[in-house]
Amino acid sequence: MPVNRPPVTDWKEDFDHLDPQWVRDPYPIWDQLRKECPIAHTERYTGAYLPTKYKDIRTIAYDTENFSSARVSLRVERTQAPNPPLTLDPPDHRSSRMMILPLFTPQAIQAYEPQITEICDRLIDRFIDRGHCDAAVEYAQEITARMMARFFGVSEDIGPQFRTWIYENLELGLVEPEIYARSTKEIDDYFANEVAIRRKNPTSDLISYLITTKLNDKQMSDDDVVAALRLLMTAGIGTTWSTIGASIWHLATHPEDLARLVAEPDLMPSAIEEFLRAYAPASLGREVRKDVEINGQQLKAGQMVFMAFPAANRDPDVFPDADKVVLDRKDNKHMAFGIGIHRCLGSNLARTEIRIGLERLLKRIPKFTLDNTKEVIWSESHIRGVRTVPIIFG
Amino acid sequence: MAESIKRKLEVDLDRCQGHARCFALAPELFGTDEYGNGEPRSGGLVMPEDFEKARLAQRSCPEFAIRIKAWED
Numbered sequence: 001m002p003v004n005r006p007p008v009t010d011w012k013e014d015f016d017h018l019d020p021q022w023v024r025d026p027y028p029i030w031d032q033l034r035k036e037c038p039i040a041h042t043e044r045y046t047g048a049y050l051p052t053k054y055k056d057i058r059t060i061a062y063d064t065e066n067f068s069s070a071r072v073s074l075r076v077e078r079t080q081a082p083n084p085p086l087t088l089d090p091p092d093h094r095s096s097r098m099m100i101l102p103l104f105t106p107q108a109i110q111a112y113e114p115q116i117t118e119i120c121d122r123l124i125d126r127f128i129d130r131g132h133c134d135a136a137v138e139y140a141q142e143i144t145a146r147m148m149a150r151f152f153g154v155s156e157d158i159g160p161q162f163r164t165w166i167y168e169n170l171e172l173g174l175v176e177p178e179i180y181a182r183s184t185k186e187i188d189d190y191f192a193n194e195v196a197i198r199r200k201n202p203t204s205d206l207i208s209y210l211i212t213t214k215l216n217d218k219q220m221s222d223d224d225v226v227a228a229l230r231l232l233m234t235a236g237i238g239t240t241w242s243t244i245g246a247s248i249w250h251l252a253t254h255p256e257d258l259a260r261l262v263a264e265p266d267l268m269p270s271a272i273e274e275f276l277r278a279y280a281p282a283s284l285g286r287e288v289r290k291d292v293e294i295n296g297q298q299l300k301a302g303q304m305v306f307m308a309f310p311a312a313n314r315d316p317d318v319f320p321d322a323d324k325v326v327l328d329r330k331d332n333k334h335m336a337f338g339i340g341i342h343r344c345l346g347s348n349l350a351r352t353e354i355r356i357g358l359e360r361l362l363k364r365i366p367k368f369t370l371d372n373t374k375e376v377i378w379s380e381s382h383i384r385g386v387r388t389v390p391i392i393f394g
Numbered sequence: 395m396a397e398s399i400k401r402k403l404e405v406d407l408d409r410c411q412g413h414a415r416c417f418a419l420a421p422e423l424f425g426t427d428e429y430g431n432g433e434p435r436s437g438g439l440v441m442p443e444d445f446e447k448a449r450l451a452q453r454s455c456p457e458f459a460i461r462i463k464a465w466e467d
Contacts, residue, residue: 101429101430102428102429104430105412105414105430106417106418106430107426269418269419270450273454330450330453332453333453333455333456333458337413339456340457343412347412347414348414348430351414351418
């Protein structure tokens with residue numbers, strides 16, 4: 001990344017979620033902090049705290065009185081483009097969320113299953129005879145970008161552009177304010193145009209739904225619809241792609257789990273929850289509203305909190321053998337989708353994409369291993385995930 | 395005798411945030427409402443053969459919203 005930040009030498013007082021050590025393998029860092037300093041701090045990114053215990057993250061997620069969602073990422077500047085309903089606090093949050101929720105219920109998502117299956121099979125057709133593929137680039141990211149385009153009611157061809165914008169907005173944008181502002185504007189211009197088209201000729205797609213639906217006689221303004229669409233796009237592709245990619249990476253490096261999942265397909269629902277726990281991609285941010293004490297530590301107003309849900313999911317006080325993937329884990333109150341009022345809106349879509357993505361791959365390519373001659377790259381952002389998963393079939 | 399071992403499932407809607415993990419893990423026992431919140435099927439009735447599924451859903455709910463009680467006719 002084109003920014004000069006000193007490497008971290010003290011994770012307790014100077015943590016950095018973009019440090020190469022964190023990007024490569026954050027789990028030992030979180031283990032150490034949980035034992036020695038359960039709420040770490042940094043002066044970087046306008047100042048932020050890092051809780052790593054499940055119970056502290058839970059407490060903060062539920063405490064909307066002392067912790068605001070007005071800023072949701074740790075960036076070098078304080079600016080935050082509005083992302084309703086994610087960036088709204090009570091009481092404004094509720095109506096905007098209620099309007100979008102019906103689009104994402106399990107029943108609503110079930111209607112997309114044939115399309116997701118068709119996309120997955122079409123992608124597998126492209127590489128199955130080759131004997132190898134990059135399961136992140138050629139499969140996971142293609143599934144989620146194409147599906148999101150269909151979900152909105154726009155052409156699948158926009159997929160690569162979506163991915164560029166996500167990279168600029170969610171990764172580069174954390175440290176490059178100009179790239180953040182430019183990509184935000186480009187995304188908004190794109191969706192504003194799609195909204196304008198549907199104002200003239202409404203269709204039955206998601207964008208039309210958002211501009212026509214009323215809740216308590218109130219309609220979302222076009223600006224709010226555009227901002228909500230930017231949220232759905234930026235939150236709905238890289239996250240699920242990361243989890244599908246990490247799940248395939250896990251299976252490619254753990255042949256016993258791959259064989260078990262192929263032999264026992266009924267394990268899939270609990271295996272998916274376990275992949276979500278162990279490889280949860282998303283961390284979010286909160287802003288401390290007023291000075292408050294959490295687990296004996298004073299948090300100061302105006303500072304950020306890095307809500308590392310993936311760290312909560314590896315807390316050994318809550319999950320025995322937290323670093324081990326147990327496909328049929330029984331106690332699994334993981335927070336991969338966050339908890340409380342900001343629970344990920346798209347969790348049912350995500351879960352369905354992960355399930356069908358894995359089911360189709362395992363059905364058609366039941367044996368594969370990681371190609372160790374190639375590099376595996378992890379993303380640098382609030383969204384942790386593999387960006388390359390080179391696998392060899394058979 | 396069989397009556398006394400039935401159980402009743404409840405979803406506390408003040409806690410439920412619509413993760414729908416109960417539906418993903420135990421679709422025989424849970425559906426969801428129009429907003430995606432958990433909704434026990436069959437009035438929440440659980441027979442002994444489904445106890446394990448019911449407990450799996452309860453132990454997977456991150457909002458601690460699921461309760462399993464004794465069935466009262």
